[in-house]
Amino acid sequence: MKRQSVTSVPRSESLSLVSAQVALWQRLGEVSDPRKARGRRFPLSVLLVIALCATAAGFGSWRAMAQWAAAAEPQEKLRLGLVPVGAFGLVRAPGADTLRRVLSAVRPGELEVLLRVREVALETVAADGKALRGSRRGTESAVMLIGAMAQDGTLVAQQRVADKSNEIPALTPLLSVLDLRGVVVTADALHTQAETAKVLVEEMGAHFVLTVKRNQPTLWETCRSIPWHEVTAVHKESGRGHGRLETRVTKVVTWGDLAFPYVRQVARVVRHRTVEASGKRTREIVYLITDLTSQRAAPEVVARYARGHWGVENKIHYVRDVTFGEDAARIRTGHGPQNVSTLRSITINFLRWTGSSIADAQRRLALAPHKAPLDLFGVPADQQLSS
Structure with a gap:
């Protein structure tokens, strides 16, 4: 054309x-x-x-x-x-x-190039997966995609996760199409893998902010055992959205005693949520690890990276599902x-x-x-x- x-x-x-x-x-x-x-x-x-x-x-x-x-x-x-x-x-x-x-x-790879028709100066890239539920056929699983979102909400890369596999081996091929030198990559707990951190730092020249949950019990317990009551580097913020009031308290500490490559800091994010209609309250604790030093990533910066990663749900997944009805789509072949x-x-x-x-x-x-x-x-x- x-x-x-x-x-x-x-x-x-x-x-x-x-x-x-x-x-x-x-x-x-x-x-x-x-x-x-x-x-x-x-x-x-x-x-x-x-x-x-x-x-x-x-x-x-x-x-x-x-x-x-x-x-x-x-x-x-x-x-x-x-x-x-x-x-x-x-x-x-x-x-x-x-x-x-x-x-x-x-x-698909030729179409996915069209996601990058506009130059975006990358500061952060948030990687996250999503299942196309309507693509499920009989006993076959739904098509699973993993995408990379820039800090402004632009989806800059997308790839399919191989059948009978998961997002972990798909992350490196996804990010390899981007120039990530100096860029901060955020990902959920599934991608908190030592090999992933090595590839990001050693091969791509990127930085990482990765989530730690109980799927990594030893790492999670080490993060939990840090004397957080003594940590003074704190950032607190509140916001309202989707009928909920949320307060996030982020503490960050320089911590080298961790069995994970390149980690310089550990963060604890405590999220307090109140459902305005019912008054129901919940409290959740999430730990983050990063190779960024305290000079590069103060508590408010780490909090911004974490908030940006969680924004994938609102900026990408929510729009595709609610506005464009992606979950209801019944396109299944090829x-x-x-x-x-x-x-x-x-x-x-x-x-x-x-x-x-x-x-x-x-x-x-x-x-x-x-x-x-x-x-x-x-x-x-x-x-x-x-x-």
Whole structure:
């Protein structure tokens, strides 16, 4: 797909969004077509644009994507790259079977490159996994993905976890596509492994903030036995969200007596939560370990890294499940579940880059379900897309 100009970007949108749109079109044209050349009715780039725009508009199944394309106005179909055929110049849209067959065969790694169409200066990267529950087939497990989120909420990498495996061996391949020199990587307790820490520090030049829970009993007990009542480096913060009032108290201490490579500091985070509707109160203690020194990571900095990691649930998982209904999606065949999840993530990134809230951006899409997605991704208004 060739794109020569951006013609429909509102002035209020930033130059960084415009550059992301330009990069998107360039990279869409580089995705390899899994089909043989003979018999192709629609270029791959056109099918990808349709699937991406339809997904943004909330049409998430193959059938819904086809219906979205068929319902577009003639000028919008031309913007999508659909061309008139026959004596009467009819513009036909691809059917659900075509979209399913082709997009289930596209190599996921080529689509996942589109997550990085905008340059993001990485400070932190939070790695976390998510199951696509609707992809479960019979006795087969649901497709499991692991993603990496930058500090601004952008999902910058995503990969599938191998069947009959877990997230641990998938973390290194996920992060290897990023330049992590000097970047702080945060991960949950599953990834608190000595080998993971060595790879991050020795091979990637990164730093780590890892969670310690009872799945590492010796490490957890060592962290718990630190005389926390004597620690004076403390940071306290409170916040309200999702009907809960939460207070977090973070204590950090320099501690070298730990059987884990490169650890410089240990932190204890005590989270007090109160459900405002019922008044129910809970208390949770989480330990963190990091290779960062006290000069680089004071208690308030460690607390920010921890809060940023927990933000994956709100900024990525919640939006994909609630706004885009990912858990309810029933796409199951081939690479379909992974590829459509990538399309959702690309959409979320672009919505976030508009500078408004996801909710406001989503409402604009709902008010103009064809034009607004085309504008969001910078589809040219005055020219027909070509393969």
